[in-house]
Amino acid sequence: MQRTHLLVLAKAPVPGRSKTRLTPPLTTVEAASVAEAALADTLEAVAGCGADRLVLALDGEPGPWLPAGFEVVPQVEGSFNERLAAAWAHAGGPGLQIGMDTPQVTPGLLDAALAALADDGFDAALGPAEDGGWWALGMVRPHPEAFAGVHMSRNDTGLMQRKQLEALGLSVADLPVLRDLDDAADARAIAALAPRTRTARRIRELLDPVGVDVVLPVLNEREAIPWVLGHMPPGYRPIVVDNGSDDGSAEVAAGLGATVVTETRRGFGSACHAGLAAATAPVVAFMDCDTSLDPADLPRVCAPVLAGEADLVLGARDAEAGAMSKRNRLANRYLAGQIRRRTGAHVTDLGPMRAARREALLGLGIADRRSGWPLEMVLRAGRDGWRIAELPVPYRPRVGRSKVTGTLGGTLRAVKDMRAQLARFDER
Numbered sequence: 001m002q003r004t005h006l007l008v009l010a011k012a013p014v015p016g017r018s019k020t021r022l023t024p025p026l027t028t029v030e031a032a033s034v035a036e037a038a039l040a041d042t043l044e045a046v047a048g049c050g051a052d053r054l055v056l057a058l059d060g061e062p063g064p065w066l067p068a069g070f071e072v073v074p075q076v077e078g079s080f081n082e083r084l085a086a087a088w089a090h091a092g093g094p095g096l097q098i099g100m101d102t103p104q105v106t107p108g109l110l111d112a113a114l115a116a117l118a119d120d121g122f123d124a125a126l127g128p129a130e131d132g133g134w135w136a137l138g139m140v141r142p143h144p145e146a147f148a149g150v151h152m153s154r155n156d157t158g159l160m161q162r163k164q165l166e167a168l169g170l171s172v173a174d175l176p177v178l179r180d181l182d183d184a185a186d187a188r189a190i191a192a193l194a195p196r197t198r199t200a201r202r203i204r205e206l207l208d209p210v211g212v213d214v215v216l217p218v219l220n221e222r223e224a225i226p227w228v229l230g231h232m233p234p235g236y237r238p239i240v241v242d243n244g245s246d247d248g249s250a251e252v253a254a255g256l257g258a259t260v261v262t263e264t265r266r267g268f269g270s271a272c273h274a275g276l277a278a279a280t281a282p283v284v285a286f287m288d289c290d291t292s293l294d295p296a297d298l299p300r301v302c303a304p305v306l307a308g309e310a311d312l313v314l315g316a317r318d319a320e321a322g323a324m325s326k327r328n329r330l331a332n333r334y335l336a337g338q339i340r341r342r343t344g345a346h347v348t349d350l351g352p353m354r355a356a357r358r359e360a361l362l363g364l365g366i367a368d369r370r371s372g373w374p375l376e377m378v379l380r381a382g383r384d385g386w387r388i389a390e391l392p393v394p395y396r397p398r399v400g401r402s403k404v405t406g407t408l409g410g411t412l413r414a415v416k417d418m419r420a421q422l423a424r425f426d427e428r
Helices: 028-047 080-091 107-118 157-167 184-193 198-207 225-230 249-255 268-278 295-306 326-343 358-364 373-383 408-427
Strands: 005-011 053-059 071-074 095-098 124-128 134-139 172-174 212-218 236-242 259-262 283-286 312-319 353-357 388-395
Touching (some): 005 028, 005 080, 028 053, 053 080, 080 095, 095 107, 107 124, 107 134, 134 157, 157 172, 212 249, 225 249, 236 249, 236 268, 236 295, 249 259, 259 268, 268 283, 268 358, 268 373, 283 295, 283 358, 295 312, 295 353, 295 388, 312 373, 326 373, 326 408, 353 358, 353 373, 358 373, 373 408
Parallel strands (some): 005 095, 053 071, 212 283
Antiparallel strands (some): 095 134, 312 353
């Protein structure tokens, strides 16, 4: 059986020479950083496929983005068609060639493309791009005229390439259609398709900068996570803090593109503190990740903080029927009264959806790592003279049972923690 190869034709990510169609809106340096991420993702996928040889035909110098195991050859001078032909002449066949514009490729996709040549009896394979070009081309044996007369970078390049292969007597297998990363619209679309890639992270950082980090403490919320993340507004980065889940919650969140932090110390406060420590945005919001609260309400809660009109905003729950038990309503009413009495803040709810500035929160020195964390935040903020505001937010029945108030043990621990916070406040 012949040894297969996977050939990557790429350009070193240099400002002013890479991903120039991303400028504007990006600077040349930012565009080059997207190109570097796309190249790194592409090479990682290639390194994970089953090809016997990995070849990189490079225009420029290798960088830290190059993984081990690649044979690097310089591209020749000349037109793109001439560089393609020369790279194929070096690599031989059978093999598959791709570029660096489809960072969403996976090892499985590349292996399937190679199989079309090795197992399905085709002489060639062609993967069309959505813009009319092509993203992948495979051949059992390189043909010196494979690229002759094919005009590149046009909306009929893929069609012309296929016609040329067929004119040479080659049978051509159809590979899946992919989207090239050329402009900002492409970048956002590819980031949505492959949210866990370096490319997606870099694109989100540059094209959709984070204004608010949203901390989502999680303990076995696998069923709720997709809904919550799917409703996250643009510019709000979810930080899912896994606090010991055994249902795959962390994997689900990561697969949907969320930043995932693992906190092994059990406790609601431990998870919130870990999320706050991981946050980098100037404003940080907190909310439950159980579908009881809708992330679409975050902009309204965060707006007074972003505008400098409030230091802490609490989302007062406007509960639907069945969303809160009578016991929880009474406990919440009692705690709100204790906060008003001790701090003068006009609150009616402890507010599981809340927002404040990151640096100010860190400066509060919240010490509780269990259920008293949210109460301690409000008490300390009130003691320090923070402007505390409250806005109503809809509150719905949650998915699954609450880990705090859903069991007798959890409720008793929460009561104990809350009482301890009130007692400590009175001692100060």
